[in-house]
Amino acid sequence: MLKTASVEKDTLLEKSLIPIIDVSFGTDECLMKSVVNRVAVQLAKAMKEKGMAMLVNHGISEEKLKIAYHYFDDFCKLDEKTKELYLRKSENGNHGYVKPGQEKFDGKTKDIRHAFNICTLNAKLPDEPLPGFKEHIALLAKDFKNLTGLILQALAVALELPTNFFVEKHSHMLDIDNETTFRLLYYPPLIIDDEKNENFTKGSAKYCHQNTNFDETKLGSLNIKDENDIDETHINKSDVNKTFTRCGEHCDYGTFTLLVQDTEGGLEVKLPNSEKWQKVGHLGGAIFLNAGELLSIWTNGLYPALKHRVVIPENSVACTKGRHSIAYFVHPDNLTDIVPIDEPSPSASQEAINKKKTRKTSFKAARMKIYNAYQHVQKRLKETYAS
Numbered sequence: 001m002l003k004t005a006s007v008e009k010d011t012l013l014e015k016s017l018i019p020i021i022d023v024s025f026g027t028d029e030c031l032m033k034s035v036v037n038r039v040a041v042q043l044a045k046a047m048k049e050k051g052m053a054m055l056v057n058h059g060i061s062e063e064k065l066k067i068a069y070h071y072f073d074d075f076c077k078l079d080e081k082t083k084e085l086y087l088r089k090s091e092n093g094n095h096g097y098v099k100p101g102q103e104k105f106d107g108k109t110k111d112i113r114h115a116f117n118i119c120t121l122n123a124k125l126p127d128e129p130l131p132g133f134k135e136h137i138a139l140l141a142k143d144f145k146n147l148t149g150l151i152l153q154a155l156a157v158a159l160e161l162p163t164n165f166f167v168e169k170h171s172h173m174l175d176i177d178n179e180t181t182f183r184l185l186y187y188p189p190l191i192i193d194d195e196k197n198e199n200f201t202k203g204s205a206k207y208c209h210q211n212t213n214f215d216e217t218k219l220g221s222l223n224i225k226d227e228n229d230i231d232e233t234h235i236n237k238s239d240v241n242k243t244f245t246r247c248g249e250h251c252d253y254g255t256f257t258l259l260v261q262d263t264e265g266g267l268e269v270k271l272p273n274s275e276k277w278q279k280v281g282h283l284g285g286a287i288f289l290n291a292g293e294l295l296s297i298w299t300n301g302l303y304p305a306l307k308h309r310v311v312i313p314e315n316s317v318a319c320t321k322g323r324h325s326i327a328y329f330v331h332p333d334n335l336t337d338i339v340p341i342d343e344p345s346p347s348a349s350q351e352a353i354n355k356k357k358t359r360k361t362s363f364k365a366a367r368m369k370i371y372n373a374y375q376h377v378q379k380r381l382k383e384t385y386a387s
């Protein structure tokens with residue numbers, strides 16, 4: 001059995017049901033090629049059967065991640081007025097701060113978490129109140145971008161396409177004309193109220209100030225120093241995962257997502273062709289990779305998008321600890337046509353289209369769904385932020 005840092009029992013990691021892929025690569029080109037080929041074989045199996053994998057030896061240092069978590073804690077601690085200056089505004093795209101309760105990933109349940117979407121490093125970032133924020137995020141984002149390059153190559157090799165097939169379609173990540181997003185997340189500790197707490201207002205979530213002093217040596221015990229040090233969110237027992245949740249069920253919209261979490265805290269998935277929610281668990285230092293909707297459309301469902309959510313954990317240790325995560329949502333350049341790979345794109349020559357006429361029915365069906373990457377993500381974002 002795999003030794004994980006899970007406090008939850010019965011996790012997919014514990015049961016060795018999540019493929020673990022070693023992605024260590026150096027700067028040597030020959031070595032890199034052989035790593036791409038090996039990762040391609042493992043990724044093909046993982047994506048087909050599970051829609052997910054855990055990446056290890058990826059080279060992104062724990063230290064860099066921790067500093068990013070701390071920066072985001074400091075951001076969440078700023079007064080409301082300052083935070084408002086950085087709010088995500090739909091009319092300006094996806095960039096910016098998202099307050100707890102502002103998103104409903106499943107369309108009905110409010111997500112209790114702070115999020116900061118970074119779509120480009122040239123957009124407004126809290127460098128003034130938090131000197132060094134931008135510089136640090138830029139370094140970390142570069143690491144995620146490099147790792148993404150390797151995965152995009154491996155995916156192409158896995159699908160017997162030219163190695164740079166996907167790389168070329170993702171040439172503007174974190175730049176203009178591309179919706180790739182680096183997202184900082186903080187899930188506050190939760191106090192589930194049994195209605196005996198007199199500070200508790202029935203049916204509402206109350207946010208206090210942040211606890212930024214997370215201390216790994218306390219893993220497994222409550223991360224609460226004293227009453228004044230808690231960013232506690234009280235919620236009514238009957239509202240748990242009904243009115244409020246940590247992140248409602250959804251599939252990510254793009255090609256794939258890379259996700260790191262500092263601690264367990266309710267991440268669950270539905271394996272392909274299963275309706276059962278299963279706990280992921282926690283493998284310290286690993287990066288969780290999950291397939292998104294565009295990869296699924298591109299591969300005609302061969303690599304299904306992974307349904308996932310973050311629930312309010314039943315386990316009181318997992319529940320009363322704050323949780324940090326960072327998601328790197330990989331998106332193709334906006335004008336990329338999203339057409340199943342074995343179908344000609346609308347911009348392909350008439351000759352190529354004629355060649356495919358024998359498969360009239362399936363092509364017709366695919367054409368009905370043709371849109372570019374930008375149109376797809378905009379449609380999905382509208383659904384997520386509809387109040």
Ligand SMILES: O=C(O)CCC(=O)C(=O)O
Nearest residue numbers: 185247261267310325327
């Ligand atoms: O924080 C997590 O573990 C998952 C977040 C997530 O799925 C999302 O923001 O799309």
Ligand SMILES: [Fe+2]
Nearest residue numbers: 250251252308
């Ligand atoms: Fe997600």
